[in-house]
Amino acid sequence: MDFDWLFFAEVTLAALGNSALLALTGLAFVLIYKATRVVNLAIGEMLMVGAYLFFSFTAGLGLPPWGAILLAVVGGALLGATIERAVIRPMLGEAAISVFMVTIGVGSVLIGLTEIIWGAEPTALPDFMGKAPIFIGDAYVSRKVVIGFSVAAAVIAVFLLAFRFWRGGIALRATASDQAAAYSCGINVPAVFSLAWMFAGAAAAGAGILVGAVGGIAPTMGVFGLSALVVVIVGGLDSIAGALIGGVLVGLLEAWCGTYLGGEYKMLATFGLLMLVLLVRPYGLFGTVEIERL
């Protein structure tokens, strides 16, 4: 049998939609890591809460989609700020590994709360993107995927610009490279921490809405966060470019394995890649190698 190139192209295009979402989530992850040196395992759960908030605002309160998106993103930012203020800041100066475990606990709490508030059953988000398919050349692409990709790409671009040129973004980069020095330059480091968590929360909520629009929402959708984690490890924990390229790589890998080998191989491929990267290039493609000092 001949290899069906058209089908392959369609799978790949659909994968790119997923890639963009992975990259966006990865970006949220890198943002927190760069500013606060916290590896936030709860990012997937923050994403899930964002999706559920959107669900409540549209299906529950009957708000128009754009209003619901805005509120859900603000909600995500508030969630990020709350987590930072309540449990991450008291851990300032503690071992990185302890803070990491705190975020695992936070994730667990968020899952439980979501199940109590919204129930454990998977649900579909109300359709707000339309259904008419889009063709790129001969290849069919779902409208949701195209919109997801475009929005994610736009948000990433905004983030990159803000990070580069906006005053707050520069403060954030300064804090990332040396907390004490940034502090003594008059940068309000705790505020920068809050800011990073707020932006990450907002980005995660946005990604959650898009992920939910494509695949439905469920309390288990936080697993998407684990894929995003693989993305940033592949790209390098502290590299924005790494998150983007890692996102594309993991997205494609998942889609191809899922299509040609079977859905259950998706996770296997993702985590196999993770193991491989850890063994061969532990600080990722673009991550900064930590230099040991005595």
Place this chain on the structure above:
Amino acid sequence: MRIGTLKESYAADEALFDTRTQKAWLGLFFLALLVFPFTAGEYWLYIACLVAIHVISTTGLNILTGFTGLVSLGQAAFMGVGAYTVAVLEARLGTPTLVNLLAAGFVTAAVGALVGLPSLRVKGLYLAMATIAASFILHFIFANWTSVTQGVSGINVPPASVLGFEMARPVQLYWLILPIAVLMVLGAANLFRTRIGRAFIAIRDRDISAEVLGIPLLRYKLMSFALSSFYAGVAGGLWAYFFRVVTPESFPFVYSIFFLAAVIVGGMGTILGGILGAVFMTLVPEVLKLGVGLLSPVLPDAVAILSPVRTIVFGALIVGFLVFEPHGLAEIWRRTRRFFHLWPFKT
């Protein structure tokens, strides 16, 4: 109030339980363990067996995370390896129970060492990621290597049998699980009186200088992984004999978080912490169940929220202890003891 203890030899100073009071309490505790199965009902024996299995696994994770400083989120998956080893050996070969349990320990230790291999290059958080990856990969193998694991339908395990004595009910299994748990905890306590235990702690506190002191890092990290997994494997094997059916769903990722929570809540890096944490974390869901039972007349769907409430409580315990009592229940226990030693004076 206690003033001090006179010790006449270094051996007395290095003993695990050094005072007469401690030995008396310990004796009393063991006596209680011996009498327990004759006085307790089926439910409490069930809980006791489950606690003992969790104590073994938590102690294992404590060796790795609490003492060596390598966080693992794969403990449940490692238990799964042990459980499947026992199940397959029982189903295929029908080898004796104790042999199966030992095999479960060794097979899991080998898998654990393999997962620890990235510690060649990475440490800390990155290693934690490797254990997450490993636990998902193992889960995939449980579910898809059907020729051995029989896939999602799982394997039924015949009852354990030692010296021709069949153990199907908790009251019988108690006599298998509890002695193993006691021996394994003692083994862990002994370990930290020797150079190997000290090397683990040195790696946790400052791994580079440990190397300059003559400790080969990779070998000891892998040893810690293997030993911790051995404990998980034996615990998983006992789990298989206890629940009598092993499926891929038996060892979910949440179960790994459960063990991490147990280590944190109990107290990282103390043997007592592993025990207290396992007991506490096993009892929490039972207490919740009780609470839900009481609530159900008032709140009809109370049973439905049991599982999410449990998830929340696990997470909240991890966060709460790390933020407010990072040394866990073991530290609270120590403070309480100190209070009574110094009473009526204040500390």
Place this chain on the structure above:
Amino acid sequence: MSAASPILSVDAVSLSFGGLKALSGVTFDVAPNSITAVIGPNGAGKTSLFNCVSGFYTPQQGAIRFEGADITRTHPPHRAKIGLARTFQNIALFRGMTVLDNIKLGRHAHMRTNLLDALLYWGRAQREEMALRAEIEEKVIDFLEINHIRNQPVASLAYGLRKRVELARALAMRPKVLMLDEPVAGMNREETEDMARFILDVKEEWGVTILMVEHDMGMVMDISDHVVVLNFGTVIARGKPAEVTQNPDVIRAYLGGTDIEALQRRIQGREAA
């Protein structure tokens, strides 16, 4: 140079990080049972040199020989085993352990207890631990006068005591060559004198060779037999303390200036004090 064959020799060692040359062609010998001090201004490469000798860095060129054997490329744990012990500039004790456990750790490489012995704590494990405890108590703890703190966690100790515990741990390694990275940095006069006395005793009573990096010139001049001066990664002088202080290159390196006479007077003044 002393007549006896050197116990440790550093032979044309060069080390660079990227384009930055930390050490270039450093050569010197350490005679057995002597105290050799490596001095030099900040950034001269003293600690890099120490890290090469203890195996934390591998030099790009040159060799390090210990008792005649080339150890340039052996792993740190192996060097510990054959008798190279060191302390660290910023104290590398294990915070989660008591003083006693920290010291015991020094003996790690010389013990044989395996995992099974350890779990059972029977036979060899118990014998070894008891022998270790007795030896450490009688030789190291008494010697360094730290009996009163043996069961305290190191995190609770004052700075000077921590330095002493670190020395105790290095001694527990049964070293042939003991490397001390700034043993008296940040100490007051009394603590410095205590430490100097301990170092001399280690040399005389234990027969251990000492290689140290130190900024405290008074102490270096008082107790060392041989001084090596580093500047910008190269050896600019070596010899007996008195010879080195007369060397104009050394004076210039420290002062960077011209008034050599004044500095000489200053150094001699300190020596007399």
